[in-house]
Amino acid sequence: MLKPSLIVCAAALLMLNGCYQEPGLVQDNSYDRTKTGALTGALAGAAIGYNTKGHHKGERAAIGALLGAALGGAVGYSMDEQANAVAKALGTRVNNDPLAVLDPENEIIVSKYPDHVRIMFRDDMMFATNSARLQPHAVRKVEKIAYLLQNYPQTVVGVAGFADDRGSYEYNLGLSERRARSVANLLSVNGRPLVKGCSWEKPIAPNNSARNRALNRRVEVYLYADRNAMTDPCR
Numbered sequence: 001m002l003k004p005s006l007i008v009c010a011a012a013l014l015m016l017n018g019c020y021q022e023p024g025l026v027q028d029n030s031y032d033r034t035k036t037g038a039l040t041g042a043l044a045g046a047a048i049g050y051n052t053k054g055h056h057k058g059e060r061a062a063i064g065a066l067l068g069a070a071l072g073g074a075v076g077y078s079m080d081e082q083a084n085a086v087a088k089a090l091g092t093r094v095n096n097d098p099l100a101v102l103d104p105e106n107e108i109i110v111s112k113y114p115d116h117v118r119i120m121f122r123d124d125m126m127f128a129t130n131s132a133r134l135q136p137h138a139v140r141k142v143e144k145i146a147y148l149l150q151n152y153p154q155t156v157v158g159v160a161g162f163a164d165d166r167g168s169y170e171y172n173l174g175l176s177e178r179r180a181r182s183v184a185n186l187l188s189v190n191g192r193p194l195v196k197g198c199s200w201e202k203p204i205a206p207n208n209s210a211r212n213r214a215l216n217r218r219v220e221v222y223l224y225a226d227r228n229a230m231t232d233p234c235r
Contacts (some may be wrong), residue, residue: 079225082152083112086119086223089144101204104214108141115229116222119145123162123179123217132178134186142186145221149189157193158222159184160233164213165200173199183219198234 087094087110100109101120109120126138134142149155161176161183177197184193205212224230 078152078154079115079117079223080112082148082155082223083110083117085148085151086110086117086145089148090119090141102215104211115226116224119221119223121183121219121221122214123219124214126183126219127179130175132175132182134182139186142183146187146189149187149223152223153190154225155190156224156227156230157184157187157190158196158224158230158233159187159193160196160198160220160222162198162202162216162218162220163200164203164216165207166213169199173197179219183221187221194230196233201234 083094090108090110092108092110094110094112095106096111100106100111104122107122107125109118111118111120121138121141126134128135149157159180161178161180163172163176165172174197176199177195180195180197184195187193200207200216203212203216204218205215207213207216220233222230222233
């Protein structure tokens with residue numbers, strides 16, 4: 001009979017290698033969150049099964065590992081899937097290059113992280129100067145994300161607005177929050193998104209030139225599988 005530890009490993013490997021990749025997507029095929037979710041789920045499931053009272057702890061650990069890997073991998077794959085689907089809908093690709101945010105030609109950047117997906121919109125393509133009203137082409141972009149979110153009802157959404165350092169901190173705080181809320185209002189298909197205005201906090205580049213200030217003016221959308229994993233976007 002296989003040892004429980006071998007079954008745990010087999011379960012994790014099964015989840016890491018058994019993910020279907022939808023054809024035709026401009027996608028990142030690394031599926032890091034799927035792998036992390038499956039492995040974490042397998043280990044947690046094994047621990048719970050092993051520590052449950054009763055006989056046959058080895059068998060319970062193996063069963064717990066299989067169930068945990070399945071659940072953890074499913075959550076991870078869903079987030080990977082969302083990153084690719086969002087990128088395709090917005091006419092771009094998943095881009096995890098940390099230097100991508102410094103290229104002003106990248107008006108929209110979709111990135112995936114271990115526990116969430118981030119969509120960054122450059123401010124200039126979204127709003128007129130000092131306005132929180134979305135421009136028509138920006139509305140269409142955000143609505144594409146809202147449409148996709150209907151397929152992922154468990155996804156938790158956060159939206160944050162960022163400004164440059166021209167004007168007072170308080171003025172930019174209000175403007176960045178209003179802009180974030182304009183985007184969030186279109187993304188409320190899964191419930192009300194968490195909204196945050198960050199003023200000039202967390203700049204991408206030093207506010208020492210018109211080019212850099214344009215980089216810092218942005219709205220970011222965050223897609224999480226777990227509300228408890230959400231962090232303060234301004235920090």
